[in-house]
Amino acid sequence: MQTIKLAMLGYGNAGKAFKDLLEEKAEALAEAYDTSFEFVSIVTKSKGDLLGSPNDTAIDVAQNADYDVLIELTPLNIMTGQPAISHIEAALSRGKDVITANKGPIAHAYKRLAKMAQQNGCSFLYETTVMDGTPIFNLVHDTLKFCMVTEVSGILNSTTNFILEEMEKGFPMDQILEQGRAIGFVEADPLMDIEGYDSAGKITALLNVLMDAEMTPDQVDRKGIEEISYKDIKDAASKGCKIKLVCKGWREHGKVYGRVAPEYIPLTHLYSTINGTSSILSITTDLMGKLTIIEEDPEILQTAYGVFSDLVRIVEMEEDGVIEE
Amino acid sequence: MQTIKLAMLGYGNAGKAFKDLLEEKAEALAEAYDTSFEFVSIVTKSKGDLLGSPNDTAIDVAQNADYDVLIELTPLNIMTGQPAISHIEAALSRGKDVITANKGPIAHAYKRLAKMAQQNGCSFLYETTVMDGTPIFNLVHDTLKFCMVTEVSGILNSTTNFILEEMEKGFPMDQILEQGRAIGFVEADPLMDIEGYDSAGKITALLNVLMDAEMTPDQVDRKGIEEISYKDIKDAASKGCKIKLVCKGWREHGKVYGRVAPEYIPLTHLYSTINGTSSILSITTDLMGKLTIIEEDPEILQTAYGVFSDLVRIVEMEEDGVIEE
Numbered sequence: 001m002q003t004i005k006l007a008m009l010g011y012g013n014a015g016k017a018f019k020d021l022l023e024e025k026a027e028a029l030a031e032a033y034d035t036s037f038e039f040v041s042i043v044t045k046s047k048g049d050l051l052g053s054p055n056d057t058a059i060d061v062a063q064n065a066d067y068d069v070l071i072e073l074t075p076l077n078i079m080t081g082q083p084a085i086s087h088i089e090a091a092l093s094r095g096k097d098v099i100t101a102n103k104g105p106i107a108h109a110y111k112r113l114a115k116m117a118q119q120n121g122c123s124f125l126y127e128t129t130v131m132d133g134t135p136i137f138n139l140v141h142d143t144l145k146f147c148m149v150t151e152v153s154g155i156l157n158s159t160t161n162f163i164l165e166e167m168e169k170g171f172p173m174d175q176i177l178e179q180g181r182a183i184g185f186v187e188a189d190p191l192m193d194i195e196g197y198d199s200a201g202k203i204t205a206l207l208n209v210l211m212d213a214e215m216t217p218d219q220v221d222r223k224g225i226e227e228i229s230y231k232d233i234k235d236a237a238s239k240g241c242k243i244k245l246v247c248k249g250w251r252e253h254g255k256v257y258g259r260v261a262p263e264y265i266p267l268t269h270l271y272s273t274i275n276g277t278s279s280i281l282s283i284t285t286d287l288m289g290k291l292t293i294i295e296e297d298p299e300i301l302q303t304a305y306g307v308f309s310d311l312v313r314i315v316e317m318e319e320d321g322v323i324e325e
Numbered sequence: 326m327q328t329i330k331l332a333m334l335g336y337g338n339a340g341k342a343f344k345d346l347l348e349e350k351a352e353a354l355a356e357a358y359d360t361s362f363e364f365v366s367i368v369t370k371s372k373g374d375l376l377g378s379p380n381d382t383a384i385d386v387a388q389n390a391d392y393d394v395l396i397e398l399t400p401l402n403i404m405t406g407q408p409a410i411s412h413i414e415a416a417l418s419r420g421k422d423v424i425t426a427n428k429g430p431i432a433h434a435y436k437r438l439a440k441m442a443q444q445n446g447c448s449f450l451y452e453t454t455v456m457d458g459t460p461i462f463n464l465v466h467d468t469l470k471f472c473m474v475t476e477v478s479g480i481l482n483s484t485t486n487f488i489l490e491e492m493e494k495g496f497p498m499d500q501i502l503e504q505g506r507a508i509g510f511v512e513a514d515p516l517m518d519i520e521g522y523d524s525a526g527k528i529t530a531l532l533n534v535l536m537d538a539e540m541t542p543d544q545v546d547r548k549g550i551e552e553i554s555y556k557d558i559k560d561a562a563s564k565g566c567k568i569k570l571v572c573k574g575w576r577e578h579g580k581v582y583g584r585v586a587p588e589y590i591p592l593t594h595l596y597s598t599i600n601g602t603s604s605i606l607s608i609t610t611d612l613m614g615k616l617t618i619i620e621e622d623p624e625i626l627q628t629a630y631g632v633f634s635d636l637v638r639i640v641e642m643e644e645d646g647v648i649e650e
Binding site (some may be wrong): 021025028029046106133134135138140142143144145146147267268269270272274282287288289290291292293294295296297299301302305308309312320 | 346350353354452457458460464467468469470471472556571592593594595597598599607614615616617618619620621622623624626627630633634637645
């Protein structure tokens with residue numbers, strides 16, 4: 001039985017849930033692939049490497065620890081993608097496989113990182129960066145072969161979706177934010193969501209991977225919901241519509257464009273039924289028309305599953321000899 | 326460059342579109358896999374083997390022709406799955422790969438055929454049998470590994486979906502059927518659709534593959550839309566609902582159950598927005614919660630793509646050495 005050594009950077013709820021899931025499935029994985037997994041480093045910002053030195057930081061571990069796969073789960077900086085990008089570069093330059101749940105690197109440096117992985121004969125996987133473990137990148141990669149993605153659109157930010165839904169009920173913004181924080185839908189600082197930066201990061205990640213764009217989030221035409229008032233919501237309702245923060249990406253004259261903006265969505269339209277923390281993504285391709293995938297009310301297990309499924313993929317690729325190290 | 330020899334049984338719109346697509350992508354396939362494709366038999370009911378003898382029937386070709394992959398596209402008999410099952414058995418028993426777009430064999434004999442394929446070291450693929458080329462079976466197989474499917478539900482029959490939509494507008498059934506036939510939404514004999522047999526076949530196929538059921542369509546608790554009146558539709562509307570023909574499957578005390586029945590769907594629910602020829606399928610798993618996939622307004626190209634994607638899969642599996650013949 002081979003053992004795959006894991007170094008995990010960041011150990012919040014998702015990291016813990018992933019570790020639990022991996023333990024729960026240890027027997028099944030051993031049986032399927034004759035493989036076991038061992039955490040050699042788990043790094044948190046305040047405590048260093050929980051399995052090593054408290055002085056070791058994430059970048060120290062990425063650069064120096066003896067691992068096979070780096071699990072990058074540090075907090076997102078959607079403006080720069082750092083420090084996750086540096087962690088990933090450190091691992092890939094050493095020929096180590098990388099799994100990230102952080103959309104920053106995909107939105108800021110996808111092409112560079114993917115190329116680096118290819119040149120070093122290792123895997124760089126990131127299924128969890130958009131819609132948690134919902135197969136999006138793998139769906140297109142595995143099951144839509146020879147299809148060209150021509151357009152993507154969706155509702156990808158649950159905080160703004162939640163806020164708009166509460167506004168429909170007539171609650172004022174400050175009360176919604178307070179309530180949202182209490183139940184965990186809303187971040188301490190919700191501006192990244194409200195002003196559409198999170199959505200812009202997600203659509204950029206999608207466009208970089210699925211449409212071969214080489215974009216950063218600041219190139220997305222972005223408008224958040226910060227100016228939406230109750231009057232706007234009532235106006236939409238009087239026209240049989242809801243307001244939703246919609247992400248879109250498309251190709252025009254050979255160039256890829258991204259947009260995030262609040263839109264009037266008719267009540268009879270699919271997108272109007274996406275509430276709370278659910279997300280929806282439509283992918284239009286030349287050969288398979290428009291496919292839409294919905295993730296309903298995800299929980300932390302779905303994030304953990306995304307990382308888990310990437311790890312399974314790495315094991316399978318090595319088994320098939322697709323990747324030679 | 327290797328050449329893969331194809332025998333195609335049935336040559337209607339889907340078969341023609343598949344052949345066109347394969348020709349269109351010939352260069353890309355040659356480049357990707359160093360493989361070309363050659364049709365050695367194309368059998369129609371009235372003209373025999375268009376590339377061989379007019380006396381050769383589908384079963385003759387399945388049993389005797391010199392092919393590598395059988396493409397089974399003969400018309401569906403949802404009551405028995407025949408003659409498609411016999412064609413497939415003939416091919417598999419000779420160690421030939423099989424692709425079918427016919428749900429009959431999956432709804433009536435999935436387990437037997439899958440086992441036969443395994444024993445003979447060949448592939449048996451059927452992505453097109455539910456929702457055309459929309460990745461359903463491949464989605465679960467490739468991207469939801471280690472997930473257990475606990476429930477499926479959906480709207481899978483476009484004819485009844487179309488009829489119910491027209492009934493909402495107040496048109497009488499006979500007029501709807503006539504109009505539907507004219508635009509091709511409704512079969513010459515629409516009873517298989519209206520009485521829910523087609524839906525029962527699809528849910529059975531899904532349950533056999535995704536939930537390891539060993540069912541036939543007659544074991545599905547089936548109710549069609551034949552008794553739905555305009556009054557029922559108005560009654561539903563007065564309660565803020567539409568009527569949709571919903572398929573469901575679930576596990577209870579270790580046994581798998583299937584049901585097809587008209588249901589009241591609230592206008593705020595996702596399923597109420599699925600109109601015309603669009604379909605929707607929700608798959609609930611232990612690890613990834615509920616995922617929903619929608620195919621909007623499919624055309625014949627989407628059916629062709631399903632068969633094409635199965636063929637690509639066979640080439641890739643052989644490349645990876647997963648299947649040894």
